[in-house]
Amino acid sequence: MADANIRIPTEARDRLAEVAAAEGLSLRAYLARLAESVLTPAERAERAEKARSVLREWNGYDPTEAEVADLDAELDRRLTEAAPR
Numbered sequence: 001m002a003d004a005n006i007r008i009p010t011e012a013r014d015r016l017a018e019v020a021a022a023e024g025l026s027l028r029a030y031l032a033r034l035a036e037s038v039l040t041p042a043e044r045a046e047r048a049e050k051a052r053s054v055l056r057e058w059n060g061y062d063p064t065e066a067e068v069a070d071l072d073a074e075l076d077r078r079l080t081e082a083a084p085r
Helices: 008-021 028-039 042-059 065-082
Strands: none
Touching: 008 028
């Protein structure tokens, strides 16, 4: 496997190295494991579609895009309302 150089701030590198060391891993091994555990945007979209499909089959729930937007707006409103001032 070929290595790659990635430029990140020193503070970020040091923090990741500390987390890796606490788990008994080198920074290289930790980053490789992290990369395997994170979903790409395409993988997330595929999983979300599968979840929606299962939900539709299970209980028939199938909101339109407009309904989803309304629900998102309502959730945002409630979160703003509940946020400490």
